[in-house]
């Protein structure tokens with residue numbers, strides 16, 4: 001691994017490396033971008049570059065080796081969701097009294113502390129920031145720089161205020177990296193003490209060429225579809241479950257076809273019947289609802305003569321046929337009904353029942 005493995009946003013990566021080269025990296029950096037834009041990956045790369053035992057130069061700028069003890073241990077944190085789950089499970093295994101006092105961290109290297117939002121509230125808590133304060137003023141033990149990565153910007157008020165105090169007087173050997181989907185969530189006083197670097201969405205063709213290397217088994221129309229659905233976020237494109245999406249979309253298409261074109265109901269019932277309560281049924285239904293929204297949005301693009309914005313490009317023929325009988329009013333009506341189904345799901349109504357009702361109410365309207 002090296003900086004060249006980071007896909008997209010070359011200007012941001014270049015800027016960071018240029019600051020490393022001149023020893024001018026600020027003590028607080030905010031990396032902002034949507035989920036899957038690469039914030040966490042880039043933060044870990046930065047932690048590696050700051051601590052690499054055999055740093056190298058590529059393209060005339062600082063890089064990390066990816067192989068030394070520091071690089072490899074930091075890289076063990078790269079599967080964030082797996083490490084996070086492990087930390088949650090470890091806490092679950094504690095005695096009740098210890099559980100309450102234990103805050104969540106991900107740490108694979110003594111000088112790199114990763115601070116995730118703490119469940120069940122999924123917010124950064126003051127005890128987590130306290131751990132930062134307790135350690136940040138000690139020189140790094142095995143690396144060269146203490147690095148703290150906050151993976152979310154949802155701070156409890158007291159936690160944000162404590163962090164602010166650290167940012168007012170950070171030690172020279174520490175770097176704090178804050179990851180956020182929306183920098184506006186951070187206190188203005190925190191923002192003003194940090195350098196904010198936005199990771200932008202990549203154009204679909206850039207994601208397509210990335211997918212051609214990551215998923216050579218996918219055909220070109222499939223790559224084009226995933227590139228559009230992942231909305232410019234490489235991480236989303238990489239982990240996109242194409243098979244699950246296509247299966248859910250087939251169900252969504254049947255529901256819309258049956259509502260708009262009438263006819264065979266047996267197909268529709270086959271679809272709605274396959275959605276059952278329980279955790280698995282719930283995930284499946286949520287995927288179906290997401291794909292229904294995605295199709296309705298495409299129908300809206302067709303109805304408003306902007307076909308170039310359609311995302312489900314691989315089924316353009318089906319969409320055009322549906323668009324012949326779906327005007328903007330119907331699409332708005334269907335979106336409202338769908339929102340009702342979502343609300344029903346939150347109240348835990350039987351899934352198949354609310355899906356049946358959804359399909360039936362659309363039919364009456366068309």
Ligand SMILES: [Zn+2]
Pocket residue numbers: 051052053054055064065066067068069070071072
């Ligand atoms: Zn290294």
